[in-house]
Amino acid sequence: MSDPNKQSVQKLRCAIIQHQCDSDASANLQKSITGIRNATAQGARLILLQELHTSLYFCQIESTESFDLAEPVPGPTTQTLQQLAAELGVVIVASVFERHAEGLYHNTAVVLESDGSIAGKYRKMHIPDDSGYHEKYYFTPGDLGFTPITTSLGKLGVLVCWDQWFPEAARLMTLAGADILLYPTAIGWDANDDNGEKQRQIDAWQVIQRSHAIANNLPLLCCNRTGLEVSQQGSGQIDFWGNSFIVGQQGEILAQASAGHDSVLIAELDLSRTEQLRRIWPYLRDRRIDAYQELLNRYTDDNST
Secondary structure, X not given: OOOOOXXXXXXXXXXXXXXXXXXXXXXXXXXXXXXXXXXXXXXXXXXXXXXXXXXXXHHHOOOHHHHHHOEOOOOHHHHHHHHHHHHHOOEEEEEEXXXXXXXXXXXXXXXXXXXXXXXXXXXXXXXXXXXXXXXXHHOOOOOOOOOOEEEOOEEEEEOOHHHHHOHHHHHHHHHOOOOEEEEEEOOEEEOOOOHHHHHHHHHHHHHHHHHHHHHHOOOEEEEEOEEEEXXXXXXXXXXXXXXXXXXXXXXXXXXXXXXXXXXXXXXXXEOOHHHHHHHHOOHHHHOOHXXXXXXXXXXXXXXXX
């Protein structure tokens, strides 16, 4: 739980950088940097980048050549952003394809402190495997747990994409003292989805995350990719739906991007509302931790005892 005696930031201007990626890693990183500078000029102190923001979404196919995109932490991307964070005095949440060791790779979010140091990292825990999202081929499940990263702006509960569908992940970050939930994301529509299915998917995606904000009385930032990406072998494509958003502690939408455009999204968070709301909606107080043992089961059969 949070330290009741800590002195924390109460009003926090934050930003999301949503942009389309192509095969030029340097150009993709420059898009992120330009967005960060833009956001900082508008007063943002905390900036969230999208999942795997320096490359195309290579997980559309399985290819050993794609492992060449991985880099260590610290490495070229983090070092560039560390220098930028120190120059601008901002906290940046970045996303990298991390090379942990030979043959061992992670989908990793890295938090860069405003002095240029690495505040910490989170390795994606839930790894999907679906048509167009072959992440189990590339990423080893995270081994750092659901631990918030302490920064000068508070404790950041950083999770990644598929993690956003699991209430347990958001709750565990909350119980460990997170002040904000943040989700770098890469999600979009399949070419075979009709308009009705597209709307159902994006509605579900937003509702589940807004519910995490509500159930934990925490503000939440979600930064998604945008634009159509065709796999390098031409075997498939994903139309990343953008719509990055920022919500407050009651799930209220503070800012939202559009579906198909690069965006710098800005909102001000009032972190003091967490304490105010928890006095009225005491979810943490009323949790029946004595009755939740079956959550540790994969599934509870009807005839189980």
